[in-house]
Amino acid sequence: MAKVYRCQMTKLVTVNIKADSAEQAQEWLDTHDENDIQAETKRYETEYNDEVIGEVDEDAVIDITEEG
Numbered sequence: 584m585a586k587v588y589r590c591q592m593t594k595l596v597t598v599n600i601k602a603d604s605a606e607q608a609q610e611w612l613d614t615h616d617e618n619d620i621q622a623e624t625k626r627y628e629t630e631y632n633d634e635v636i637g638e639v640d641e642d643a644v645i646d647i648t649e650e651g
Contacts, residue, residue, distance in 0.1 A: 596629050597628045
């Protein structure tokens with residue numbers, strides 16, 4: 584019998600930003616997204632992590648079962 588699993592897909596973008604302070608860099612991060620980084624530079628790193636966290640007793644929102 585099929586079960587429901589909580590899964591997580593994470594994308595981490597790392598970039599070096601020159602700023603007058605950590606607070607200024609954080610403010611820039613708070614008001615921009617990955618598209619802004621891509622528009623500014625090609626020098627950033629992207630990492631992906633996909634994992635099944637565990638079985639849950641909740642309804643599924645995606646059904647990939649063969650009977651599904």
